[in-house]
Amino acid sequence: MAATMKDIARKTGLGLATISSYFNGGNVREKNRIKIEAAIEELHYEVNEVARGLKTNATKTIGVVIPELNNTFCAEIITGMEDVLRSHGYATIVCDCRTDKKLECEAVEFLIRKRVDGIINMPVDEEGNHLRKFQKTGKPIVLIDRKIQGISCDSVLVDNRKAAEDAVQCFIKKGHRNIGIIGGPEGIFTAQERLAGYSKALNEAGIPIRDSLIFHGDYTIQGGVRGLEKLVRDNPDMTAVFVTNYEMTMGAMIGVNELGIQIPQQLSLIGFDNLQFARACNPKLTIVSQPTDGIAREVARIMLEHLENGKQEGKESFSEKLRTEIIEGKSVSFLNGKLP
Amino acid sequence: MAATMKDIARKTGLGLATISSYFNGGNVREKNRIKIEAAIEELHYEVNEVARGLKTNATKTIGVVIPELNNTFCAEIITGMEDVLRSHGYATIVCDCRTDKKLECEAVEFLIRKRVDGIINMPVDEEGNHLRKFQKTGKPIVLIDRKIQGISCDSVLVDNRKAAEDAVQCFIKKGHRNIGIIGGPEGIFTAQERLAGYSKALNEAGIPIRDSLIFHGDYTIQGGVRGLEKLVRDNPDMTAVFVTNYEMTMGAMIGVNELGIQIPQQLSLIGFDNLQFARACNPKLTIVSQPTDGIAREVARIMLEHLENGKQEGKESFSEKLRTEIIEGKSVSFLNGKLP
Numbered sequence: 001m002a003a004t005m006k007d008i009a010r011k012t013g014l015g016l017a018t019i020s021s022y023f024n025g026g027n028v029r030e031k032n033r034i035k036i037e038a039a040i041e042e043l044h045y046e047v048n049e050v051a052r053g054l055k056t057n058a059t060k061t062i063g064v065v066i067p068e069l070n071n072t073f074c075a076e077i078i079t080g081m082e083d084v085l086r087s088h089g090y091a092t093i094v095c096d097c098r099t100d101k102k103l104e105c106e107a108v109e110f111l112i113r114k115r116v117d118g119i120i121n122m123p124v125d126e127e128g129n130h131l132r133k134f135q136k137t138g139k140p141i142v143l144i145d146r147k148i149q150g151i152s153c154d155s156v157l158v159d160n161r162k163a164a165e166d167a168v169q170c171f172i173k174k175g176h177r178n179i180g181i182i183g184g185p186e187g188i189f190t191a192q193e194r195l196a197g198y199s200k201a202l203n204e205a206g207i208p209i210r211d212s213l214i215f216h217g218d219y220t221i222q223g224g225v226r227g228l229e230k231l232v233r234d235n236p237d238m239t240a241v242f243v244t245n246y247e248m249t250m251g252a253m254i255g256v257n258e259l260g261i262q263i264p265q266q267l268s269l270i271g272f273d274n275l276q277f278a279r280a281c282n283p284k285l286t287i288v289s290q291p292t293d294g295i296a297r298e299v300a301r302i303m304l305e306h307l308e309n310g311k312q313e314g315k316e317s318f319s320e321k322l323r324t325e326i327i328e329g330k331s332v333s334f335l336n337g338k339l340p
Numbered sequence: 341m342a343a344t345m346k347d348i349a350r351k352t353g354l355g356l357a358t359i360s361s362y363f364n365g366g367n368v369r370e371k372n373r374i375k376i377e378a379a380i381e382e383l384h385y386e387v388n389e390v391a392r393g394l395k396t397n398a399t400k401t402i403g404v405v406i407p408e409l410n411n412t413f414c415a416e417i418i419t420g421m422e423d424v425l426r427s428h429g430y431a432t433i434v435c436d437c438r439t440d441k442k443l444e445c446e447a448v449e450f451l452i453r454k455r456v457d458g459i460i461n462m463p464v465d466e467e468g469n470h471l472r473k474f475q476k477t478g479k480p481i482v483l484i485d486r487k488i489q490g491i492s493c494d495s496v497l498v499d500n501r502k503a504a505e506d507a508v509q510c511f512i513k514k515g516h517r518n519i520g521i522i523g524g525p526e527g528i529f530t531a532q533e534r535l536a537g538y539s540k541a542l543n544e545a546g547i548p549i550r551d552s553l554i555f556h557g558d559y560t561i562q563g564g565v566r567g568l569e570k571l572v573r574d575n576p577d578m579t580a581v582f583v584t585n586y587e588m589t590m591g592a593m594i595g596v597n598e599l600g601i602q603i604p605q606q607l608s609l610i611g612f613d614n615l616q617f618a619r620a621c622n623p624k625l626t627i628v629s630q631p632t633d634g635i636a637r638e639v640a641r642i643m644l645e646h647l648e649n650g651k652q653e654g655k656e657s658f659s660e661k662l663r664t665e666i667i668e669g670k671s672v673s674f675l676n677g678k679l680p
Contacts, residue, residue, distance in 0.1 A: 070415055076410060079408075086435075093431050110431060221616050251620075253620035254619040257619065257621075277590065280617075281622070282593075282622045283597075284597060
């Protein structure tokens with residue numbers, strides 16, 4: 001039988017109010033603090049956080065809902081956030097919704113029943129229907145990587161438009177004009193932004209946009225393989241391709257190997273995320289690198305601010321944009337002015 | 341203010357005992373069931389699982405403690421387990437202890453306070469000190485990938501000794517005799533097993549074991565880079581190397597690229613895990629593949645059996661061994677009988 005606060009009161013001869021004050025961080029006289037801690041030790045008393053959650057209405061638990069735990073970008077951000085949240089005494093319940101709106105909605109329902117204190121979400125349903133019920137609880141929501149119209153909450157984004165623009169400009173500067181893109185799903189905010197950056201860079205260089213050079217992928221490895229194969233088949237004059245997430249970059253490299261294409265002699269390629277994968281490729285890939293650590297810390301910081309200082313009424317919801325950078329490898333060739 | 345069971349009782353005119361019976365899966369007359377469900381709908385009543393956990397002493401939550409969420413093997417297993425556990429109504433709280441015994445111990449303490457119903461653990465502390473207190477609660481523990489002396493619990497393992505033996509035999513059959521290994525940390529069970537398999541294959545072929553061909557890595561990417569570089573530097577006659585986890589395989593490929601070594605002409609290599617990475621390498625890598633899906637399903641199945649049927653007294657603890665397989669790529673060359 002686990003010890004209770006009453007047992008500690010009996011052992012120390014102190015009132016329950018004093019014991020309770022001790023556990024809730026109130027003022028307790030030094031003499032009594034020592035007595036209580038000795039009793040805790042002796043009775044092997046454990047704070048029952050389930051019971052505590054019932055009284056304080058705080059479970060010290062944050063729900064995290066992401067599309068895919070197997071996605072490196074998601075996994076890295078979760079690892080970083082957990083470190084910060086845990087050091088402030090918060091646990092995380094991670095739900096992987098397999099990029100499925102229905103599962104995402106169920107995950108939020110589940111977290112509502114678990115009475116989490118807040119939700120961190122990289123949303124699949126970009127209309128945010130899954131979040132409306134949770135929002136009514138008044139508890140904080142922080143979005144990663146995407147914004148949702150009509151849901152008032154903070155979000156941490158990277159400048160995806162600029163990221164794609166930089167990559168395409170890098171090709172253009174080296175003489176490429178027939179540049180393909182393996183983009184993400186058309187309905188996804190980050191994918192739209194990356195495609196907009198691709199188009200902007202081409203427009204500014206006066207290069208017409210060709211539909212056949214645009215592949216709408218699904219952010220999976222297999223999607224990357226299919227995208228690379230289709231772009232190569234449909235565009236014999238394509239000299240460069242930009243791949244817009246890590247999983248599809250791995251897929252594109254599989255496609256390149258299976259078709260026996262030489263990089264960068266026959267095709268230049270810029271990938272996305274995961275510097276270590278880029279270094280393990282032969283030749284080393286040029287990639288767009290996102291500040292995953294910075295995103296993780298920002299998301300955790302904003303959530304903690306809400307939890308510890310409460311929601312400031314009337315405050316505008318906050319949306320921070322972090323910058324990406326290009327890390328150069330050897331996968332982009334100079335076309336030496338000989339435009340195809 | 342959230343609706344309570346009392347509100348439902350008032351609304352329906354039924355007794356609290358009936359309402360309670362409804363929520364705990366007891367028998368309730370059809371007529372009353374309909375009334376209760378209408379009231380739930382109307383009052384937007386949510387089962388407070390925090391409160392429920394306090395009464396039933398079950399929180400429907402499983403704690404998972406792993407060394408690194410960023411490790412692909414861990415991430416894949418968690419994804420698979422969560423799918424099974426969630427479909428049975430269990431949430432998971434995942435704690436990543438950064439391969440640190442102290443953090444691992446804190447994670448278990450934290451989960452004890454959260455009153456989880458069971459713990460799934462890929463242990464860092466191979467003496468199991470972090471689990472002793474939880475074990476006293478009588479709640480189930482399932483270990484992944486490792487066994488611990490003196491902790492009576494089930495574990496799901498792969499046959500790591502056989503995995504390494506197969507890989508080294510694959511080199512020997514093609515004429516290699518100077519075979520290096522990038523192993524794991526000396527204190528870790530899986531690493532010991534893989535090294536034992538390496539030694540067994542060499543012994544059986546009558547090839548002496550040379551210390552300079554054995555590198556004890558740390559299962560990280562950087563460890564793989566260092567291991568490859570050291571083995572190459574110390575053993576000019578080495579023609580083949582076996583790398584014993586995915587992260588170090590990626591690291592070894594980085595080392596190979598940075599030293600400008602041609603695979604398989606100058607060095608044959610067999611890696612571990614992650615078929616997609618192996619396909620993205622040029623040339624495609626030969627790898628040892630673990631059945632991560634099978635492991636995930638087995639772990640979840642055993643945990644559910646404990647939770648739903650209770651612990652069977654006197655039952656021997658169970659330890660299942662799953663088989664790995666070698667998936668052939670193009671990274672192992674024939675030495676054509678010309679032994680160096």
